[in-house]
Amino acid sequence: MTTDVVITGLGATTPLGGDVASTWDGIVNGASGIRRLEAEWVDRFELPAKIGSPLLVEPSEVLPRVQLRRMDRCEAIAVIAAREAWADAGFELPTDDTESVDPDRLGVSLGTGIGGPLTLLQQDDLLEGEGLRKVSPLTVPMLMPNGPAAMVSLDVRARAGVHSPASACASGAEGLAKGWDMIRQGLADVVVAGGAESCIHPITVAGFAQARTLSTRNDxxxxxxxxxxxxxxxxxxxxxxxxxxLESAEHAKARGARIYGRLAGVGITSDAYHITGSHPDGIGQINAMQRALRTAELQVSDIGHVNAHATSTVVGDVGEANSVRKALGDQVAVTAPKGALGHLVGGAGAVESIITVLSLHHGLIPATRNLETIDPKVELDVVADKPRHVEQTAAINNAFGFGGHNVALAFTKA
Structure with a gap:
């Protein structure tokens, strides 16, 4: 018998807001989280891209200073988002006397593209500038890519397994996919799943700029x-x-939980083609979407919209558009939140999955910000100008990453 996986809690911190409600409100109302970066290094290194989409609410406004000093920024925002989702699901953080969920039936699956590069680079600067004694003894736990997942597992006291997929820009979506898999395999009743990333730093901006993948619309x-x-x-x-x-439907119903929707199917493929570019025929992307449909037992006609990966690159957007058309046809509605959010890398697939779930929940597809003249090579029905009110039963969220990672997640209404 197949175990249904339902969604009972949502949490986020993004360039549009410090929680899910403000992020959703910003997406629906056409807000933008993108602004000129104020750090002095932007001008010092003469970087061609001087803009970014940093968090709207700083972690220091949410977590105490003592706790923040023991975590990389990526770990901190993972904990912040996880605590919101945990509370939203109706759970309380464990204490010595109480536990909301049996720890042995509780898992964590939280992806990140890079992990803690800010800690790594800061501590290296300290070592070179001030010597060994200035290096934090917590350097390794703060920089390791499994740090965000580990910190969340400590927070909620999860013992059924802690996983930290690192698949570039598909990491957050793969975190959700692994959580789905844990529940379907009977390894856990509840999984805290998603993704986080915080890597706005001169070396990452310089690297992407040298690869000519960043927008330079600085004005x-x-x-x-x-x-x-x-x-x-x-x-x-x-x-x-x-x-x-994420919870098994049986566990959620037994405790009377509110259910936002269902993570119904997962499609994961790899291109084995190029370290940064996707396959020119979109084979991996098409197969991922088709696998998501199969595992969800859905038909193409069931899909109300696609939340596209669409990063705003010249080649990538057209490639995905072609893949969506081949997998799902040219009548499906499409939206692309990165026009408002920017690219959250390892957090993108998770944040945009939340937007997909809320789109189904509210019967509202957000408009794609800044889509003024659609590229004629994009032969799709992309929602623009204003949100579209439409009742839907299912939707797909795409997330693709450097290295040829392709993840498609199929969600359905509760």
């Missing part, structure tokens, strides 16, 4: 990220975290 930050638009010139680097509480 118009809010108009810089333009998925599917004919004038797009690259993505905008952002940071953020998104977390869902």
């Amino acid at each position: 118009e930050p809010e108009r810089a990220s333009r998925p599917f638009d004919v004038d797009r010139d690259g993505f905008v680097l952002g940071e953020g975290a998104g977390v869902m509480v």
Whole structure:
């Protein structure tokens, strides 16, 4: 018998807001989280891209200073998003006397593309500038890529397994996929799943800039990220975290939990083609979407919309558009949140999955910000100008990453 996996809690901190409600409100109302970066290094290194999408609410406004000093920024935002999702699901953090969920039936699956590069680089600067004694003894736990997942597992006291997929920009979506798999295999009743990333730093901006993947529309930050638009010139680097509480339907119903929807199917493939570019025929992306449909036992006609990966790069957006058309046809509605959020890397797939679930929940597909003139090579029904009210039963969220990682997640209404 197949175990249904339902969503009972949502949590996020993003460039549009410090929680899910403000992030959703920003997406629906056409806000932008993209702005000029204020750090002095932007001008010091003469970086061609001087814009980004940092968090709207700093972790220091949410967590105490003592706790923040023991975590990398990526770990901190993962904990913040996870705590919101945990509370939203109706659970309380464990104490010496009480536990909301049996720890042996509780898992964590939280992906990140890079992990703690800010800690690594800061501590290296300290070592070279001030010597060994200035290096934190917590350097390794703060920089390791499994740090965000581990910190969340300590917070909620999860003992059924802690997983930390690192699949570049598909990491957050793969975190959700692994959580789905844990529940379906009977390894856990509840999994805290998603992704987080915080890597806005001169070396990452310089690296992406040298690869010519970043937008340089520095004088118009809010108009810089333009998925599917004919004038797009690259993505905008952002940071953020998104977390869902996934549960077996049986466990959720037994405790009377509110259910947002269902993670119904998962498709994971790999291109084995190029370290940064996707396969020109979109084979991996198409197969991922088709696998998501099969595992969800859905038909193409069931899909109300696709939340596209669409980063606003010249080649990538057209490639995905072609893949969506081949997998799902040209009548399916499409939206692309990165026009408002920028690219949250390892957090993108998770945050955008939350947006997908809320789109189904509210019967509202957000408009793609900054889509003024659609690229004629994008032969799709991309929602633009204003949100579209439409009742839907299912939707797909795409997330693709450097290295040829492809993840498609199929969600359905509760």
